[in-house]
Amino acid sequence: MKLLELIKLIDGAVLTKGASLDRDVRGGCGADLMSDVLAYSQPDAVLFTGLCTMQVVRTAMMADVAAIVFVRDKQPTDDIIQLASREKIPLISSPHGMFEVCGRLHSAGLQSLEHAYDEG
Amino acid sequence: MDDEPLRKDRIITDGAANLISRVEELAYELTIDEVMTRDLKAIAPGTKMGEVMETFREARISGAPVVANGELIGVVSLEDLIRALRESNIEAPVGEYMTRMVLTVNARNPLIEALKVFEQKRVGRLPVVDDDNKLVGIITKGDITSGVMHALEYDYQEEEVRRYRARHLFEDIVSDRTSLTLRYKIQHGAFAQGGNASSHIKRALLRLGASPQIARRCGIAIYEAEMNLIIHATHGGMIRVEIEPHRILMEAIDDGPGIYDVDLAMKPGYSTAPDSIRELGFGAGMGLKNIQRCVDDMYVDSTPGRGTRLELRINMQPQESLGDATHKNLTDGGA
Structure with missing residues (x-):
């Protein structure tokens, strides 16, 4: 699925300038806990989150996240947008909730890029 | 602008596709004042068209803003000059032949804004103004092309040079354990x-x-x-x-x-x-x-x-x- 297609499906608004939207995305990962993103996301996942802090972008940088979608119309501050723009990570805001966003994209064929939980 | 390939008989390689999207990105990243020409050859409305011809020849330009009392009132281009020549009227003041227009772009806007104007209106150059509407430069399609090429080269070189230097660090320095x-x-x-x-x-x-x-x-x-x-x-x-x-x-x-x-x-x-x-x-x-x-x-x-x-x-x-x-x-x- 193209990132542009994904954005349309969730009525998303692109918040960053410059980052390329004409790219393929392999799958997604949904979490509000950044440690979960670090632990269970696979590289190149689109991150769906309700958390809207600087740490989301930093986490995305460490975990090689392809793009960040803020659900429920969360709006990041300017310094968050600036950091993401500099790091070429597209920020997208969707008016829908987490369940709705993930549900729409999953039924449109977007795969999960979350590792299963393991105790080890 | 949809999925139309650039040319029908040409296959776009991955490398070329990357370059194209990088160019598109740069149109959003670079601002107009990063690529515009600052060295303005502003011309007064009373100047004779013949003198304009000399200015264009000496400065190797094909157009210039016309400014009266510090205010931008129009643009004079080669086309206007040709019109004056055809009418054997090169003694006429610039004010008679210039294009009176108010199309300007803001210096702090991304390049894409200038590109949009170039695409919609058939103009060869656009005066650039600051937030107070004061003339600060002029931008042509040529400025955009060379600005983007320069940025692409810089982009590529900067990270490549850094990687090259760093990657050879361990080879260039000899010790038993580095x-x-x-x-x-x-x-x-x-x-x-x-x-x-x-x-x-x-x-x-x-x-x-x-x-x-x-x-x-x-x-x-x-x-x-x-x-x-x-x-x-x-x-x-x-x-x-x-x-x-x-x-x-x-x-x-x-x-x-x-x-x-x-x-x-x-x-x-x-x-x-x-x-x-x-x-x-x-x-x-x-x-x-x-x-x-x-x-x-x-x-x-x-x-x-x-x-x-x-x-x-x-x-x-x-x-x-x-x-x-x-x-x-x-x-x-x-x-």
Whole structure:
């Protein structure tokens, strides 16, 4: 699925300038806990989150996240947008909730890029 | 503008496609004042068309803004000049032939704004104004092309040069055992900076030639450790990374409260972090466990009331090692 297609499906608004939207995305990962993103996301996942802090972008940088979608119309501050723009990570805001966003994209064929939980 | 290929008989390679989207990105990233011409050949409305011809020839330009009392009132171009010549009227003042127009672009806008105007209106140049509507420059399609080409070249060279330099570090310096040490001071409670050191470390590893997988594992592990220092180390702490071609050693050291029960701290879900930390998406008791998952060896050395030293090691396979020479030595069994 193209990132542009994904954005349309969730009525998303692109918040960053410059980052390329004409790219393929392999799958997604949904979490509000950044440690979960670090632990269970696979590289190149689109991150769906309700958390809207600087740490989301930093986490995305460490975990090689392809793009960040803020659900429920969360709006990041300017310094968050600036950091993401500099790091070429597209920020997208969707008016829908987490369940709705993930549900729409999953039924449109977007795969999960979350590792299963393991105790080890 | 849809999915129409540039030319029907031409297949666009991946390389070319990347370049095209990078050009598109630059149209949003670069601002008009980064590529415009600042050296204005402003012309007064009373100037004769014949003199304009001389100015154009000398400055090798094909158009200029017309300014009266510091105000932009129009633009005179080669086309206007040709009209005057055809009518044998080169003694006429510029005011008679110039294009009276108010189409301008703001200097701080991205290039794409100028491109849109060029596409919609048939103009060859656009005067550029600042926020107070004062003329500060002029922009042509040629300025945009050369600005973008310059940025592309710069982009490519900058990162390439950095990678090239860094990647050869381990080959250029001869010793029995070479390592590179990076140190970062971490302040307690500096949440806005959380992850800053980790992103520098990850970038350094990529420049040194580490694989994306190795860089990601190190980045995640050290990011969790960095957040731990910010959250728990009451006097802040220090991150020290020692990079060798075949191994990365990372340490997070502090003289904070220490960990009373390391086994308990390792348990997923156990946390002493306050709610304010949880609001940042951390402090759910996953940190140490996450770190352990990313590294080959982890040692926690902690004394309550004295501090904590976390030591992390990642060992690289021969084919992953940093620096080409070492790689060769290892795989060929040495010289």
